[in-house]
Amino acid sequence: MALARSVAVKLINRSISAASIFSLEWAGARRVQAQRVRAFSALMSPPSKAVVYEREGPPDSVIKMIELPPVEVKENDVCVKMLAAPINPSDINRIEGVYPVRPKVPAVGGYEGVGEVYSVGSAVTRLAPGDWVIPSPPSSGTWQSYVVKDQSVWHKVSKDSPMEYAATIIVNPLTALRMLEDFTTLNSGDSIVQNGATSIVGQCIIQIARHRGIHSINIIRDRAGSDEAKEKLKGLGADEVFTESQLEVKNVKGLLANLPEPALGFNCVGGNSASKVLKFLSQGGTMVTYGGMSKKPITVSTSAFIFKVSPDIPVPSRCCYTRRILVRHGREMYSNVQKNLKPKA
Numbered sequence: 001m002a003l004a005r006s007v008a009v010k011l012i013n014r015s016i017s018a019a020s021i022f023s024l025e026w027a028g029a030r031r032v033q034a035q036r037v038r039a040f041s042a043l044m045s046p047p048s049k050a051v052v053y054e055r056e057g058p059p060d061s062v063i064k065m066i067e068l069p070p071v072e073v074k075e076n077d078v079c080v081k082m083l084a085a086p087i088n089p090s091d092i093n094r095i096e097g098v099y100p101v102r103p104k105v106p107a108v109g110g111y112e113g114v115g116e117v118y119s120v121g122s123a124v125t126r127l128a129p130g131d132w133v134i135p136s137p138p139s140s141g142t143w144q145s146y147v148v149k150d151q152s153v154w155h156k157v158s159k160d161s162p163m164e165y166a167a168t169i170i171v172n173p174l175t176a177l178r179m180l181e182d183f184t185t186l187n188s189g190d191s192i193v194q195n196g197a198t199s200i201v202g203q204c205i206i207q208i209a210r211h212r213g214i215h216s217i218n219i220i221r222d223r224a225g226s227d228e229a230k231e232k233l234k235g236l237g238a239d240e241v242f243t244e245s246q247l248e249v250k251n252v253k254g255l256l257a258n259l260p261e262p263a264l265g266f267n268c269v270g271g272n273s274a275s276k277v278l279k280f281l282s283q284g285g286t287m288v289t290y291g292g293m294s295k296k297p298i299t300v301s302t303s304a305f306i307f308k309v310s311p312d313i314p315v316p317s318r319c320c321y322t323r324r325i326l327v328r329h330g331r332e333m334y335s336n337v338q339k340n341l342k343p344k345a
């Protein structure tokens with residue numbers, strides 16, 4: 001499975017600003033705790049470089065890199081040296097303070113990633129130094145060089161996985177998988193439509209759909225490089241890719257040639273882009289909204305609202321919040337994804 005994220009950050013070997021700041025309340029608490037524990041020669045983590053924010057706000061102004069002191073690795077804890085962690089849109093939204101579920105500040109950024117076990121507490125038997133692990137379900141605070149958490153947080157992954165795949169396997173690929181499975185029964189030969197198709201979720205939808213013989217109709221925004229983006233998505237298996245401006249026609253379905261009308265659509269943009277997804281949907285189809293990248297309210301045309309409403313689905317739109325599903329089924333789903341979708345050679 002080809003998966004690219006240009007914004008993945010590698011936290012190792014990242015230099016920290018000369019003015020490392022220890023002003024955080026909890027950093028102080030950790031240091032006091034660390035000093036107390038050292039007296040008993042407890043197992044300690046190395047000091048950790050961390051991307052933190054003490055208050056919510058624009059990431060550019062509220063985040064900073066600091067050095068956190070060592071913490072105790074208790075008997076059930078695992079100390080993980082983080083190798084890579086992505087910057088997902090929801091990470092930015094958490095820092096901005098606009099994401100509904102977010103850690104209390106001060107906080108370390110990041111929610112998923114992959115790391116190598118550095119040391120384990122005395123009661124830990126299922127993980128050993130050198131293993132690669134991901135937090136599953138995802139867990140706050142991956143943007144630091146060493147993370148110490150209870151062993152139940154960590155799920156061992158194969159070291160054969162490319163590092164950037166392992167670091168990003170939970171949030172976006174599993175969202176794509178769940179959305180293709182949980183709202184409508186899709187069979188080989190059916191089709192789906194989505195906007196935000198260049199997103200990682202969008203790219204995963206294209207690939208999983210193709211793997212299952214499902215056609216994908218994809219909408220991207222008009223921007224420099226849109227022709228290259230179209231080619232890239234077609235290379236991943238997209239059947240059709242349209243820019244939003246190409247859909248300013250009376251009969252968008254006339255653009256579909258022989259593809260069947262999709263009964264399922266995905267919207268992660270909002271605004272007028274959502275109405276473009278609705279235009280493609282078959283009567284009674286479902287549009288699943290799982291993001292709002294344009295930060296604009298969803299626009300639904302009157303005709304779509306009247307004529308796309310099915311007797312079974314009172315409104316033509318449902319929402320998806322994958323964290324709930326991940327908490328319950330994340331590890332099982334991760335194994336399925338790993339079994340079914342091999343990285344491209």
Ligand SMILES: NC(=O)c1ccc[n+]([C@@H]2O[C@H](COP(=O)([O-])OP(=O)(O)OC[C@H]3O[C@@H](n4cnc5c(N)ncnc54)[C@H](OP(=O)(O)O)[C@@H]3O)[C@@H](O)[C@H]2O)c1
Binds near residue numbers: 089198291294323
């Ligand atoms: N509900 C859930 O459980 C769940 C789980 C995972 C992700 N999500 C959501 O899914 C969405 C995609 O996540 P991702 O990590 O896959 O995204 P990503 O890889 O960072 O890609 C961002 C996408 O948004 C588009 N975009 C950015 N700004 C935009 C704007 N102002 N107007 C229109 N489009 C814009 C980009 O288009 P360009 O390529 O043209 O820049 C790109 O397609 C996000 O909203 C995220 O929060 C939700």
